[in-house]
Amino acid sequence: MNHSARTWDIFCTVVDNFGDIGVTWRLARQLVHEHGQVVRLWIDDLDSFARLCPSLDTALAEQQVAGITVRLWPRDGFPDDVDAAEVVIEAFACTLPDAYLAAMQRRRPTPAWYNLEYLSAEDWIDGCHNLASPQPRFGLMKRFFFPGFTAQTGGLLCEAGLFEARDAWQADQAAQAAYWQALGLPPRREGELRVSVFSYETDALAGLVDTWSLSATPVTALVPTGRALTSIAPLFDQALEAGTLVQHGNLTVKVLPFTDQPGYDRLLWSCDANIVRGEDSFVRAQWAARPFVWHIYPQDEGAHLVKLDAFLERYIAGLPAPQAATVRDLNLAFNTGGDASALWPDLAAALPALTQHALDWAKRQRAHGDLAGHLVHNAENWLQ
Incomplete structure (x- = not known):
C-alpha cells in the first residue's frame, strides 16, 4: 500500500548508551528508505550515537x-x-520539550502523537497497544x-x-572465511563453536569462561568492546582491548572494536x-536465527x-522439555548472576535443534x- 510522505519527528534520550x-x-x-517518509531525529547524546553511526559529525547540531x-x-x-511534524514519536517515555509541545498545539491538524514503548512479551501488552490517551492540558491526543510478539501488538523492527x-x-x-580473516581469526577448527558476547556486567561470565576453557571442543568468544569486558578482563593476566587475542585452555577470546549496526x-x-x-541487540539476535541468551536491562x-x-x-513453547529447561535456566542464571556454566554443555549439545x-x-x-510498517499505516489512518 502506498502512503503519503508525512513529516516525522522522533525524540530519543540516550539512557543505556x-x-x-x-x-x-x-x-x-x-x-x-522503505516508506518514503520525511524524518527528523532528535538525539540528546551525539557521542553515543556516533558509535553506531561513524559518519555522524558530533560537532554539528544539525546534519543529514x-x-x-x-x-x-x-x-x-x-x-x-x-x-512540529505531522507525526511525533516520543521514544520510550522521554518527555517532549515545552517549546515543541507548543508547536504541536499550533499545528493544524494536530499531529499524530505516539509514545513508542519498550518491548515486552507480557500478556497485558496486547490490550494496551494503540490505546488513546487524551492530553487535555495541551489539547492533543497521544497513543x-x-x-511485541503477537499480531495484537506493533510487531518488531x-x-x-x-x-x-x-x-x-x-x-x-567463502564470505564468512573472509570475514573471520578480516577480524584476525584463523579458519574454524573442527567442532569449534563461536559465540558473540555483548552483555552487561555479570558474575555468570566468569563461570562460562572457565567452562569454555575446559571444553572438549574449541570455543571462540567474540567480545565487542563494552561492559561485558568488565566481567571478563579480571580473569586474564593482561589488558583486554580492541584487537586483543588471548588463549585460555580451549577458549580463545577475541576482543572486537565496536561496530555499526550492519x-x-x-x-x-x-x-x-x-x-x-x-532491546535492540535482543531483536537482532532473534532475526539472526541462532540460539541466544538475553541479558535484559x-x-x-x-x-x-x-x-x-x-x-x-x-x-520455548514447543521445545522438548529438556531443551526448554536448558534455555530457561541458562537465561535465568545469566540474569541473576547464577551458575550458568553447568548449563552450557546442555545448550551446546542441543545447538542443531535450537538453531532450527x-x-x-x-x-x-x-x-x-x-x-x-504498522506505525506508518496507523498514522495514515489517524491523519486522513
Missing part, C-alpha cells in the same frame, strides 16, 4: 545522515521556532504504541530483505550462539525478571508484520 538510539535509528532509516535530518536535542533552550540477506550470508562459506548483524549471523543485551525490584520470564514462556527452533521462531515473528 546504545539501546534507545539503536532502536530509533533503525526506525528512522526504515521510515525513510542517510537521508535523515539528525538534530541535537538541547536539554536547555530548545528552539522556539521549530515547527501508546507497543512493540525488521527491514525488507533482511532474512534474504541473512540466509545468503549464512550459506556463503557489522553487528554480520557478527550475529556468523556465530553459532549469541549472548546479547537490552536490570530494573528495580526484579521487574526485568518478570519481562524475561514472559518472553521465555513464549519462546530459532529459525522457526523468527519466521513466525516476521509474519506479524514489522513495527515501522
Whole structure:
C-alpha cells in the first residue's frame, strides 16, 4: 500500500548508551528508505550515537545522515521556532520539550502523537497497544504504541530483505572465511563453536569462561568492546582491548572494536550462539536465527525478571522439555548472576535443534508484520 510522505519527528534520550538510539535509528532509516517518509531525529547524546553511526559529525547540531535530518536535542533552550511534524514519536517515555509541545498545539491538524514503548512479551501488552490517551492540558491526543510478539501488538523492527540477506550470508562459506580473516581469526577448527558476547556486567561470565576453557571442543568468544569486558578482563593476566587475542585452555577470546549496526548483524549471523543485551541487540539476535541468551536491562525490584520470564514462556513453547529447561535456566542464571556454566554443555549439545527452533521462531515473528510498517499505516489512518 502506498502512503503519503508525512513529516516525522522522533525524540530519543540516550539512557543505556546504545539501546534507545539503536532502536530509533533503525526506525528512522526504515521510515525513510522503505516508506518514503520525511524524518527528523532528535538525539540528546551525539557521542553515543556516533558509535553506531561513524559518519555522524558530533560537532554539528544539525546534519543529514542517510537521508535523515539528525538534530541535537538541547536539554536547555530548545528552539522556539521549530515547527512540529505531522507525526511525533516520543521514544520510550522521554518527555517532549515545552517549546515543541507548543508547536504541536499550533499545528493544524494536530499531529499524530505516539509514545513508542519498550518491548515486552507480557500478556497485558496486547490490550494496551494503540490505546488513546487524551492530553487535555495541551489539547492533543497521544497513543501508546507497543512493540511485541503477537499480531495484537506493533510487531518488531525488521527491514525488507533482511532474512534474504541473512540466509545468503549464512550459506556463503567463502564470505564468512573472509570475514573471520578480516577480524584476525584463523579458519574454524573442527567442532569449534563461536559465540558473540555483548552483555552487561555479570558474575555468570566468569563461570562460562572457565567452562569454555575446559571444553572438549574449541570455543571462540567474540567480545565487542563494552561492559561485558568488565566481567571478563579480571580473569586474564593482561589488558583486554580492541584487537586483543588471548588463549585460555580451549577458549580463545577475541576482543572486537565496536561496530555499526550492519557489522553487528554480520557478527550475529556468523556465530553459532549469541549472548546479547537490552532491546535492540535482543531483536537482532532473534532475526539472526541462532540460539541466544538475553541479558535484559536490570530494573528495580526484579521487574526485568518478570519481562524475561514472559518472553521465555513464549519462546520455548514447543521445545522438548529438556531443551526448554536448558534455555530457561541458562537465561535465568545469566540474569541473576547464577551458575550458568553447568548449563552450557546442555545448550551446546542441543545447538542443531535450537538453531532450527530459532529459525522457526523468527519466521513466525516476521509474519506479524514489522513495527515501522504498522506505525506508518496507523498514522495514515489517524491523519486522513
